[in-house]
Amino acid sequence: MTHITRDQSAVLPADYASLSARFQPVFDDIASGAVAREQERRLPFAEIARLNDAGFGTLRVPTEHGGPGASIETFIRLLVDLAQADSNVAHQYRSHFGFVDSLRFQPEEVQTVWYPRVLAGSTVGNxxxxxxxxxxxxxxxxxxxxxxxxxxxxxxxxxxxxxxxxxxxxxxxxxxxxxxxxxxxxxxxxxxxxxxxxxxxxxxxxxxxxxxxxxxxxxxxxxxxRIPGSSDAVHEAAFFQLILLAVLSGIAHAARRDAAALVAGRARTFNTGSGLPFRDDPLIQEAVGRIAAKAYAAEAIVRQTARVLDAGIAATSGNAPAPDEVQYSEVAVEHAQVTVPELALGAAQELFLTVGASATSTSKALDRHWRNAQTVATHNPISFRARAIGDYWINGTLPEGLNAIGDAARNGASS
The missing domain is CATH 2.40.110.10 (Butyryl-CoA Dehydrogenase, subunit A, domain 2)
Structure with a gap:
């Protein structure tokens, strides 16, 4: 693994426009090699090292600890952009940013160890x-x-x-x-x-x-x-899932991008169609429009959910029992978990309604969008989340974030 140490004095801005201007050229380069990496099963060590060297891993370090202090919404917008370029690269940052966000709830002696390491370019897996x-x-x-x-x-x-x-x-x-x-x-x-x-x-x-x-x-x-029921535990469970939802949103945008590019460059058509070039055919335009609408809706849901998590962070002080604002972070995330996967999977599936059998060529690797979306969507069973949200609205029961996976007891009770 190549590790590049950053200049700790180079603090990033915190607003989306400035950060996008800094990182989008890197995202574009990452996107240009995504298909080749997929086909060769080549892990993106160099791409991740470049992002780390540019300071991407520091975005959520608070200003009082020398970081940019980007909001969750700003970070999530950038993560959607990165996931559009390569959902694998965006997904692997879930572990690191989950750790960085958890530090704000840790004692000062822990923060003084880990914030400087993160600012120097170190990253943390899971x-x-x-x-x-x-x-x-x-x-x-x-x-x-x-x-x-x-x-x-x-x-x-x-x-x-x-x-x-x-x-x-x-x-x-x-x-x-x-x-x-x-x-x-x-x-x-x-x-x-x-x-x-x-x-x-x-x-x-x-x-x-x-x-x-x-x-x-x-x-x-x-x-x-980690204290069960604390602000740390509740926030991180929601934050971990929000990152997956941002990845799904990015995949939907990638499907929209590729659908539009395929149609714009296609000359062939079918005798059963209108006879117009695909780019001018109203039915094909409609298909691409539906993909774009799904991508737009997925990102809108993810960004609104991020704003709820920002409100939760603003309402916390230390690591006391989670206040209502933090508890609602999990409620918001679970609503999004029911809706965003369907939107992303729909966008990835409908990509194949736009150009015909040529879209299945392995040289295009367009199937990766559906496979990637389906893989991310399985991380937290949607049926469990939908049931919890129903219980919340019917009975006022606060949903519990995902914090344990293991073998069930024979009678169905947890150990």
Missing amino acids: ASTEKGGNALGRLNTVITENERGGVLDGRKFYTTGTIFADYTRVSAAVDGRDGRRFAVVPTAGDGVTVLDDWDGFGQKLTGTGTAIFDGVDVEPGALLD
Whole structure:
């Protein structure tokens, strides 16, 4: 992994227009190689390193800690733009920005360790989920605490972004007591093995594979607590899902972009059609218009949801029990989780209604949009989210964010 250290004095602006002017040329370059990377299954190490060197990973560092302090809405708009260029690159930042946002709820002694590292260009992956064998609400990965911090042992899967990152944040049980903690460890450290064994049919280049931790030392400032029901826990669960929704929105925009480009450059038509060039055919124009409308609606929902999360952050002070504004972040995200995946999948599917069989050529790799959207959409079952929203509106029950995956008890009760 190539690591490039940034000049910590080069603080970015916080407004979308200025940030877009800085990053869009990089996004455009990333987009130009997206099809080749997909076809060659070439992980985007160089592309991510370039973004990190330009300061993309610092966007959510607060101004009082030397960062730009970009709002969640501004960050999400940029992430949609990046996902339009390459949804894999955007998706792998989910882990890093989830970690960075969680720091605002951590004690000062933790913030003083990690904010400077982020500002210097370091990124953090994620290693939370175990592939099987752990009961729901329990983890087989364990931290054994000692006077030097702790020792980490375990095995994780779905470790999105870790293969590109300098560190990864690992959720683990604590040996000898209840609860769980996070350990943030160097990905190149002794006892850490990161494998590129993700075999999903979409989002193939996100590094969503296995990470193994064998007697890994954890420094004291890298052991982080998580309190159920706190502002930290509620906000991060919603924030993690919002990033996936931004990726879906970007995929919808990519489908719109590719549909319009294909139609604009097509000369062939069918005798069963109007006889007009496709670019002038009203039915084809309508098809592209429907794709564009889905992309527009998906982004509008995502941006509104981001504004709700910004309001939640503005209402928090420390890491006390989550106030109503933070609780509503989860409500807003779950509404979006029911609607945005359908819009993105619809846009990716309808792309194939615009030009005919030539769209299925593997040289175009247009199928990646549907495969990528479907893969992202499976991260949090939509039926569970729709049920929770129904319960909220009928009975006033606040929905619970996704925070655990494991084997169900035989009677259906969690452990």
